[in-house]
Amino acid sequence: MHYIRKAHERGQANFGWLQSKHSFSFGRYLDPKHMGFSTLRVINEDKLSPGQGFATHGHRDMEIISYVIAGALKHKDSTGNEYSVxxxxxxxxxAGSGIMHSEYNASNSETAHFLQIWIQPKLRGITPSYEQxxxxxxxxxxxLVTPSGEQGSVSINQDASLYRLQLTAGQTYDLQTNHRKGYFHVISGSVEADADTFSSxxxxxxxxEQRVTLTAKDQLEALWFDLPA
Structure with missing residues (x-):
């Protein structure tokens, strides 16, 4: 393995209405050793209190992916999109040439738990777009996400793909990069890889040109990023 990032080592922010854990440097958390990997720039694990969220703010030239683990998000942006996720x-x-959006917990009674993922774009200044x-x-x-939306996935402006891996206890799976790079993030459950155990x-x-064999210790859900070398 080239790089290991344990959950308890991540940067943390607690604003009361928002609890966030940063796999890479973000906001007030800055660590030169953790600035991203390949084109993957941000993985924030966020928990939004009921009815709370991010007021309207702007982004540009970034591919922003939200993966909701529990609850639902309410999304609204300046291109007219308004959806529950x-x-x-x-x-x-x-975000392309520039977009304004807001993101709120869609529930007034339950916490929204989600991953916010940023991937640097291949082309800058494109027309903003949205897909869910x-x-x-x-x-x-x-x-889940591929450059051209293959196999019913969501498309992205980058030579990068995002996959969801689900394994049952005792099931094995080989991950290999060939001429690419890869990043593996556990959502829930635990898995053994190279004599180390990785959990949520x-x-x-x-x-x-690296390869690893995974063995699920219990029900596993994880994300695998296939990234440019």
Whole structure:
């Protein structure tokens, strides 16, 4: 493994209405050792209190992905999109030349738990766009986001793909990068890899031409990023 990022080592922010854990430097948390990996720049694990959220603010030249773990998000942006994003859905917003948006917990009684993911774009200054889908798991490793929206996935302005991995206890799976790079982030459950155990919030990265065999210790849900070398 090229890089290991344990959950308890992440940066943290607690604003009362928002609790956030930062895999990479973000906001007030700055660590030169953790500035991203390949084109992957941000993974924030956020928990929004009922009825709370991010007021209207701007982004540009970033591919922003939301993966809702529990609850639902209420999204509204300056291009006219206004949607609820329930648990299990994948949402991609290409900020491009500039977009204003807000994101709130859609519930007034339950916490919204989600991952906010930023990937640097391939082309800058493009027309902002939005895409959201509910994707059924068709194999242990199922594509959620791909450059051209292959196999019913959401598209992205980058030579990068995001997959959801689901394994049952005792099931194994091989991950390999070939001429690419890879980043693995555990959402829930635990898995053994290279004699180390990775649980919720833990992550590791692989460089080009690396391979690892995963063995699920219990029901596992994780994300696998296939990234440019």
């Amino acid at each position: 329930p648990a299990g859905d994948i949402q991609r917003m290409s 889908k509910s994707i059924i798991q068709t194999a242990p490793l199922t594509p 919030g833990d992550a590791f990265a692989l460089n080009s």
